[in-house]
Amino acid sequence: MNLEKGKTIFDKIKMPYDTLRKKENPIKPIVNYYKSKLKAGEELWWMDSENGNTASNIVIRIWNNLSQSEKQDIKNRSMIYFPELFGNRSDKFNRIAVWLATRQSIVSPNIRDLFTAGGKVDIIFSTKTYERVPRIF
Known part of the structure; x- marks a missing residue:
């Protein structure tokens, strides 16, 4: 995918892909990012x-x-x-x-x-x- 700098999920969670993939629970930082963007309800x-x-x-x-x-x-x-x-x-x-x-x-x-x-x-x-x-x- 060709996304602009700052537009990838890795940019948004402030974590490089290689770091994310080595985590025990790599989905957690992504979930936390999207949780932080939720509106009431x-x-x-x-x-x-x-x-x-x-x-x-x-x-x-x-x-x-x-x-x-x-x-x-x-x-x-x-x-x-x-x-x-x-x-x-x-x-x-x-x-x-x-x-x-x-x-x-x-x-x-x-x-x-x-x-x-x-x-x-x-x-x-x-x-x-x-x-x-x-x-x-």
Whole structure:
């Protein structure tokens, strides 16, 4: 590759190739560089394997190709992990979208619909009826 001086990854991490290739963990300086460039709410996805920050699979899956039981399991966990889903903020689906891609290796082009489609239903719990609650509950 013909990159200008200062534009290679070796220039950016301030380490020559030969030094990098001899390191026990040569990817770490690169990961650290890209971590330093992240904005709030951004993650490195599968590159960042420290501290349990790994996707479940390097293969990306599409939501519609998951089994019904896997979809339900992910929706259940999402409601626990991301209580903002129950709020009114316009950005309430942002964190779950990142989590699905980075931790579950799943892309959902219509993530909002997973939690808002289906209309309203009455739910009976014990002797109490909750009327017109979102069907996702």
